[in-house]
Amino acid sequence: TDYGSSLTVSLPAALQPHQPFQIIVRYTTADGPAIWWLDPELTYGNAKPFVFTQGHSVCNRSFFPCFDTPAVKCTYSATVKAPAGIQVLMSATQSSYLEEEGVYQFYMEYPVPAYLVALVAGDLIHADIGPRSRVWAEPCLLPTAISKLSGIVERWLTAAESLYGPYIWGRYDIVFLPPSFPIVAMENPCLTFIISSILESDEFLIIDVIHEVAHSWFGNAVTNATWEEMWLSEGLATYAQRRITTETYGAAFTCLETAFRLDALHRQMKLLGEDNPVSKLQVKLEPGVNPSNLMNLFTYEKGYCFVYYLSQLCGDPRHFDSFLRAYIEKYKFTSVVAQDLLDSFLNFFPELKEQCVESKAGLEFERWLNATGPPLAEPDLSQGSSLTRPVETLFKLWTTEPLDSVAAASSADLTKWRTFQTVLFLDRLLDGSPLPHEVIKKLSECYSSQLDSMNAEIRIRWLQIVVRNDYYPDLYKVRRFLENQMSRMYTIPLYEDLCTGTLKSFALEIFYQTQNQLHPNLRKTIQQILSQGLNPLPAIDPTAVTTDTPAMVLEDKVSEATNGAISLRDVNVSA
Numbered sequence: 001t002d003y004g005s006s007l008t009v010s011l012p013a014a015l016q017p018h019q020p021f022q023i024i025v026r027y028t029t030a031d032g033p034a035i036w037w038l039d040p041e042l043t044y045g046n047a048k049p050f051v052f053t054q055g056h057s058v059c060n061r062s063f064f065p066c067f068d069t070p071a072v073k074c075t076y077s078a079t080v081k082a083p084a085g086i087q088v089l090m091s092a093t094q095s096s097y098l099e100e101e102g103v104y105q106f107y108m109e110y111p112v113p114a115y116l117v118a119l120v121a122g123d124l125i126h127a128d129i130g131p132r133s134r135v136w137a138e139p140c141l142l143p144t145a146i147s148k149l150s151g152i153v154e155r156w157l158t159a160a161e162s163l164y165g166p167y168i169w170g171r172y173d174i175v176f177l178p179p180s181f182p183i184v185a186m187e188n189p190c191l192t193f194i195i196s197s198i199l200e201s202d203e204f205l206i207i208d209v210i211h212e213v214a215h216s217w218f219g220n221a222v223t224n225a226t227w228e229e230m231w232l233s234e235g236l237a238t239y240a241q242r243r244i245t246t247e248t249y250g251a252a253f254t255c256l257e258t259a260f261r262l263d264a265l266h267r268q269m270k271l272l273g274e275d276n277p278v279s280k281l282q283v284k285l286e287p288g289v290n291p292s293n294l295m296n297l298f299t300y301e302k303g304y305c306f307v308y309y310l311s312q313l314c315g316d317p318r319h320f321d322s323f324l325r326a327y328i329e330k331y332k333f334t335s336v337v338a339q340d341l342l343d344s345f346l347n348f349f350p351e352l353k354e355q356c357v358e359s360k361a362g363l364e365f366e367r368w369l370n371a372t373g374p375p376l377a378e379p380d381l382s383q384g385s386s387l388t389r390p391v392e393t394l395f396k397l398w399t400t401e402p403l404d405s406v407a408a409a410s411s412a413d414l415t416k417w418r419t420f421q422t423v424l425f426l427d428r429l430l431d432g433s434p435l436p437h438e439v440i441k442k443l444s445e446c447y448s449s450q451l452d453s454m455n456a457e458i459r460i461r462w463l464q465i466v467v468r469n470d471y472y473p474d475l476y477k478v479r480r481f482l483e484n485q486m487s488r489m490y491t492i493p494l495y496e497d498l499c500t501g502t503l504k505s506f507a508l509e510i511f512y513q514t515q516n517q518l519h520p521n522l523r524k525t526i527q528q529i530l531s532q533g534l535n536p537l538p539a540i541d542p543t544a545v546t547t548d549t550p551a552m553v554l555e556d557k558v559s560e561a562t563n564g565a566i567s568l569r570d571v572n573v574s575a
């Protein structure tokens with residue numbers, strides 16, 4: 001049912017070629033993969049219900065009848081009626097509100113693919129943070145959103161325009177959604193959707209918003225025509241994101257973030273295997289497979305490495321910026337395939353075409369697109385060594401035998417590190433887990449209390465280390481963390497680790513206590529994780545439940561949205 005069924009409309013035989021015609025489809029929709037209804041208890045304010053849509057990649061067919069393919073683009077208009085006190089927003093260039101009727105009207109004047117039509121409604125208020133940007137959030141979150149983003153979004157937009165040409169969508173607004181939002185961020189034109197949970201992690205917030213800004217050119221203006229080539233949007237957007245961060249925050253910061261992501265890519269490759277077909281840039285989409293299941297770090301980081309390689313062929317990244325400006329101008333509001341990009345590249349640089357760079361041994365364009373495994377070449381990240389070298393030094397001190405814990409503890413002050421330095425260090429400890437008991441004990445003594453006061457991106461990694469090493473003294477912190485988290489990105493990795501090791505009963509206990517604060521979709525995903533390897537539990541009479549009795553039975557049939565531990569663990573991906 002997630003994929004729907006086709007609707008075939010027979011046109012009158014007398015209809016002439018290119019003759020305009022109108023089709024009216026009357027339909028109703030309620031629950032579906034695209035539409036997420038939230039009771040007030042699942043919002044931050046706990047005051048009003050909330051609804052949002054998430055169309056990527058083939059979910060919007062459950063929202064409205066459409067050609068649900070990125071190859072087809074069109075303008076759209078919408079009329080939405082909502083109760084008083086509920087603010088409605090859509091990914092549109094124009095909007096109006098008739099207060100006496102409670103009716104909102106929206107119009108997107110530029111052609112977009114179906115997956116970029118988005119709606120959100122709830123207890124939302126706004127504040128301007130720039131000449132063409134505002135943030136929307138629940139009232140209790142708005143001050144934080146303003147403090148984090150006021151003034152700097154315009155700086156990012158201006159930097160992007162200097163690289164890739166005018167921002168064509170008019171406004172760039174951001175709406176912060178409750179923690180039930182199933183991904184980190186979504187590049188809906190004019191109105192980026194982003195999960196509120198990321199607000200406490202400044203550097204992740206910066207990267208995630210800049211990535212969505214980059215999508216305004218790569219993905220929204222020029223779109224991959226097929227889901228088999230998602231790298232055309234994600235790889236180019238990641239490249240553009242890093243060009244923007246280099247312009248605004250410097251090369252060292254960009255190299256640090258890139259090193260962190262490439263580490264995650266290689267971690268995912270170990271899990272999947274180098275021969276796994278999903279590691280191709282041109283991945284084959286079998287009938288009936290949800291394209292979202294193919295989204296992984298190869299789409300982003302292997303795609304980025306290929307784009308970076310193309311930029312290096314030009315000798316100067318500014319020359320490649322000029323090419324990308326021309327590419328956007330030529331193909332904006334259309335959808336493309338990889339050959340369109342590569343042909344345009346070679347035509348823009350005829351000297352490279354004469355050198356037959358597309359056939360260079362071992363780095364053939366065709367091999368980049370269709371070979372499994374790691375990128376054929378990775379970027380030079382030496383400009384980030386001032387930030388990455390301390391991480392490498394500290395990791396080596398903690399993992400070299402015999403352990404000199406005094407030297408390790410005194411070599412770095414994590415409270416003065418950037419977030420990406422700390423998560424890179426913790427990720428490498430995660431890769432080496434389980435660690436010797438002496439090491440994990442000393443790590444806890446040195447860092448556990450420091451990490452308690454840091455953001456969730458840092459804390460979840462330390463807690464994963466605790467779980468993977470069965471370090472019982474800090475398990476209470478795992479419970480406390482999960483009792484206060486409602487988002488997929490901060491719950492799934494911990495539940496997967498708890499259930500992989502010896503702590504499944506501990507995980508079950510926490511889940512039974514916290515399930516009512518989770519969105520039903522997330523609840524089902526966790527149920528799937530918890531039920532792996534278990535026999536179906538007998539039905540429980542709810543009237544006979546005691547404090548020691550599980551409050552619900554694990555379900556065998558669950559949402560297909562989760563593709564198992566491999567696709568989720570250690571991966572924090574923006575759309």
